[in-house]
Amino acid sequence: MTNAISDLLRTASERSVPVVRGIADDRLGDPTPCAEYDVRQLVDHLYQVVVNFxxxxxxxxxxxxxxAAFVGQGDWRAGFAEETAALVDAWAAPGADQGVTGQMSMPAPLVGRMALGDLTVHAWDLARATGQEYTPDASVVGEVLEAFGELAPTARKMGVFGEERPLPDGGEGATDFDRLLALTGRDPQWQRP
Known part of the structure; x- marks a missing residue:
């Protein structure tokens, strides 16, 4: 039996795993829209998120x-795909989306959506940084936008999100994904230097 979170994670992974697989070794030192991480550090961070969640x-x-130091450990691209599949399976287990999580003491559905958000937003970060195409699934974006809207004030206090970015033209014509990126402190128009 599956639940909505695992289904959404599966959908997100189908779009994020190819981005990680598409990262060339000579791009690992490149900057990302997530200013505190280069590509290698961001892959390591995302890998750690996938394992910990x-x-x-x-x-x-x-x-x-x-x-986290996963990049460079064997076939880390295949390892990321395997761990992401394990993440989907973990959240598909009966009861995974109920109650509260370990030391986070947060509702499990919200924690599952945090994992979903990292998988989605960081896939965009990595795609932008490495010149790849990436379009997240609209249903995933809707779930993450709602959850991150709830989490944003606390996430900013903890330094997890940057300050919300204004959208060009006051948001006229902005997509929900543009709004999500701006909510997390990213510039939706970010381009590789």
Whole structure:
């Protein structure tokens, strides 16, 4: 039996895994729209998110304090795909989307949507940084936009989100994904230098 979160994670992974697979080794030092990370660091961060949110799905604690270093470890692209599939499976388990998570003590559905948001937004970061095409699924964007709207004030205080960016032309013609990127402090028009 699956639940909405696992279905959304599966949809998001079908679009994010190809982006990670498409990262060439000579792009790993390039900047990303996520200013504190270059491509290598952002892949490591996203990999860590994917692994840790598997534990959170099972109501176990996750360790976000360790420095992530997955890139360069064997076939890390295939490893990311495998861990992302494991993330989907973890959130498909009965009860994963119920109750509260480990040390985060947050409602499980919201935590699942946090993982969904990272997978979606960071795939865009990586695609932009490495010159790849990326279009997230509209249903995923809708779920993440709602969840991140709720989380944004706390996420900004914790330094997880930057200040919300204004949209060009007052948001006229902006997509929901543009709004999501701006909400997280990103410039939807960001281009590689």
């Amino acid at each position: 598997q534990a959170l799905a099972t109501k176990k604690d996750a360790d976000f304090s360790r420095e």
